[in-house]
Amino acid sequence: MAEIGVQRPDIEAGEDITTRTLNINFGPQHPATHGTLRVKMELLGENVVNVDPEIGFLHTGFEKLGEYHTFNQFVCTTDRMNYMSPLCNNFGFVHAVEELLDIELTPRCQHVRVILCELTRIADHVICCGLQAMDLGAFTVLLWSFIEREKLYDLFEMVTGARLTTSYARVGGMLQDVPPEFVPRCRKFIREFPLALKEIEKMLNRNRIFLDRTIGIAQVNGEDAASYGLSGPCLRAAGVAYDVRRARPYWVYDELDFDVITRDEGDVLARFKVRMDEMRESVKIISQALDRLPSGPVNIDDWKIVLPEKAAVYTQMESLITHFKLVMKGHGLKTPKRGKIYSCTESPNGELGWYIETDGTAVGYRVRCRPPSYLNYSAMPQMVKGGYLADVVACLSSLNVIAGELDR
Amino acid sequence: MTADLFGIFVYGILIFSVAAGGLIVSALVGKRKKGFVKEEPYECGVPQIGETRTEFNVRFFILAMLFVLFDIETVLLAPYAATFIADVHEGKGLEYLAEVAVFLAVLGFGLLYAWRKGVLDWNVPLGHNPDEVVSRVIAGEADDQASKKPVEAAHGH
Amino acid sequence: MFLAAFAIEGHPLNYLFNAIVVIVAFAVIMQVIPFMIWLERKMAAWIQLRDGPTKVGLPKWKILGPLSGWGMFGLLQPLADMFKLILKEDFVPRRASKVLFTLAPALVFVPIAFAFAVIPFGDGFNFVYDDAGNSFTVRYQIVDFGVGVLFALAALSLAVHGLSLGGWASNNKFGMFGAVRASAQLISYEAAMFMVVLAMVMLYGTLDLREMTLRQTDVGIGLLSIFKWGMFQQPVAFVIFCICAFAESNRLPFDFPEAEAELIGGYHTEYGSMKFAMFFLGEYYGMVIQACLVVTLFMGGWTLPGLDPTPGTFLASLAGPLVFCAKVSIFLWIYIQVRWTLPRFRFDQLMNLGWKKLIPIALANVVITALILNLTNR
DSSP states (O other): OOOTTTSOOOTTTTOOOOOOOEEEEEOSSOTTSSSSOEEEEEEETTEEEEEEEEOOTTOOOHHHHTTTSBHHHHHHHHHHHOTTOHHHHHHHHHHHHHHHHTOOOOHHHHHHHHHHHHHHHHHHHHHHHHHHHHHTTOHHHHHHHHHHHHHHHHHHHHHHSOSSOOOOEETTEESSOOOTTHHHHHHHHHHHHHHHHHHHHHHHTTOHHHHHHHTTTTOOOHHHHHHHTOOTHHHHTTTOOOOHHHHSOOTTGGGSOOOOOOOSSOSHHHHHHHHHHHHHHHHHHHHHHHHHOOOSOSSOSOTTTSOOOHHHHHHOHHHHHHHHHHHSTTOSOOOOTTOEEEEEEEETTEEEEEEEEEOSSSBEEEEEEEOHHHHHHHTHHHHHTTSBHHHHHHHHHHHTOOHHHHHO | OOHHHHHHHHHHHHHHHHHHHHHHHHHHSSOOOOOTTTTSOOSTTSOOOSOSSSOOOHHHHHHHHHHHHHHHHHHHHHHHHHTHHHHHHHTOHHHHHHHHHHHHHHHHHHHHHHHHHTSSOTTSOTTSOTTTOOOSSSTTTOOOHHHHHHHHHHTTO | OTGGGGOOOSOHHHHHHHHHHHHHHHHHHHHHHHHHHHHHHHHHHHHTTSOOOOSOSSOOOGGGGGGTTOOGGGTTHHHHHHHHHHHSOOOOOTTOOHHHHHHHHHHHHHHHHHHGGGOOOSOEEEEEOSTTOOEEEEESSSOOOTTHHHHHHHHHHHHHHHHHHHHHHTTOHHHHHHHHHHHHHHHHHHHHHHHHHHHHHHHHTOSOHHHHHHHTOOGGGGGGGGGGSHHHHOHHHHHHHHHHHHHHTTOTTSOGGGOHHHHTTGGGTTOOHHHHHHHHHHHHHHHHHHHHHHHHHHSOTTOOTTSOOSTTSHIIIIIHHHHHHHHHHHHHHHHHHHHTTOOOOOHHHHHIIIIIIIHHHHHHHHHHHHHHHHHHTO
């Protein structure tokens, strides 16, 4: 940029009257980044000229940890990765291991996993919608959605014993079966939840300010979205009907009736609405899964993979030995010598993929994650360039970037 | 000093004492620690990049000038407005209104001119017709307003 | 020469009574503000389905008996907050211009507070001080300028200096942004506000706020005189003035200078301690005064429809201030309700609303008002 007074701008040729752009750090410690993102921005007045996102402020070496922990140990790490949807991450990872080992889960386990995953999806989406509203200034909606999430966390607490750090999944099944009172509580929740959604929609859907702030903001078309690798609600909001639950069905998703929600606009409002509608679909899925929920064991009957029951460990020699073999370092699960797998599940933010390479031991030789946030975030600069400062905030919250997952 | 003015005198003392008291108390009470890093201006927890007090976007300045115009206008119109009813009763309302209308029209055209020049359009560089300009300053990548219109229609608004 | 300005004219008791009125009014506002902060937090909590402050109340002293440790619904929370702020460190960032940084909060508070001087919150009373029947009038108004409305608006608009200097002086980019936004926003909406007031001045034919209040009553038509209120006579002006009142006091949906999600704290990012409290005080004082202006201009001030507002009556002398307070609190309640309901605009939308919608409408309103007055008052 030219110095003031040195060179006069050529107005006729389309140059602006010379003002300098302002470089500004947006994050890592900023109320709108919901985590530790850093966005270096070049601003011209209120307009964003240039955006340079920088990641790595929450780097924790999760992937590397996967190469030192056994698969069941690593489950604990996965719920720290995306602190908005820990259960989806748990199940996503063990699902990859199960595909690697070619394990067929029991029907009850599959149903319970579907229910818990959809509950997590609701918990994630409802907070994301609330945050979206909060970043536009409507703080109230966030607290309303927190109430719903508290109810969900109560459910998780009942099932897993923890509210956030659930660590519930195990290869070949789950830590334990859901308690008997889970089903009625869950039914009660899905009966009441749509009312809360309606309340939130009443507050925002016809609010002129909200619409003005979201329509046409941070737009991306389907083609660009797909080539950036966007997934989940962000991709579906751009009109691409890609949902891992339908495209590559796992568990019992292909037997359940639900729609893949898409919208064509690809802007912030579309993402908001896709999330709202997906929560309704999740409610639909949960109620079907609860209706069909079969009885029976949740863990597969294979002592080479699943720990034997405690009672058996204390009374039977074989069980004790199996337990010992599974738990001790240097023993554990048996995996293929040259096993490689890429497996993905639909986490609330999009396609959560795991690439696992094994060398025959219970520890992954290479564990790599395809976090949805990372790829969603990569499209951010393109979306916000030329917009306003406030649009950056709206865009960030609509992408629902989770820093833990982003940096791994 | 009349009793009326005495009121505002007392009020002034009260206000100034509250303002000064607040500032002085905050200066006296509470411990202070100094430190190089601590006194860094807050920029989201990382060192500042670039200068803070640089030439800011000129648009804000032009807006301020526009405001001065309108502000002075209102002040000039205040006496006219205050006596308007009396003028109407005298039967000169329309006559005076016509005179003021000229004044208002000049102002209105001023606003229109500024509007047309793009002072009020925040996404368009100054000095250009907003209908024609696709912003060049903003890296040439900003989509123009026209392309956003269909989206609005798609949402049903 | 100078001292002559302080010479007493009239009865000394007049001075005393005036001083008492001023002090009481000021004390009431200074109580209203903490109460409003409490109410805001409480109402926000109710809107958001939570409890809000509940703990800070009476101490656990045995002497208080059953009331010992009673939370009083957190009524003393603002007091606790104030003490906390007093005890905080008085921080000045590096390379900030210290003098402006320190003075800015006062520059916000003082002019805003001065705007209250012309607000009539009641009529007043006649005090007869000797047997001959000589009397003086004590007004429920700090000072009775003939150009009250201009004074109030001018004083309110001075506050922009405090905001912009505070933001600029702190040598912080977010502060700078907040400062620039504050100045652009406040002046934009001031223009519209002034123009709306112009229409009101035409309608009432005076610049005096006391006169304006009285023009909105008509004892002859009883309760129907509510339709003499400005909000029914000039609905467009009322709506625009309310919007501008929100914008002028930096409240959601117009809280750009401090837009938390974008600018962290905006102009007060670097402020702490009592300096921050002073900004806060100024903001709330500003809200109260905007509410006072709305009530005076559009809602009949301290009068009630159907009641006789002539001096010496019950309404004018005693009930007036209470009626005024009630009306102001209605408007303050709307302030809070809106804040916790609506999202924030974007800056260009704010400017579009101000310059492309409100100002032209207000301009047209002036002309139309003039024409209608011409037709009806022939």
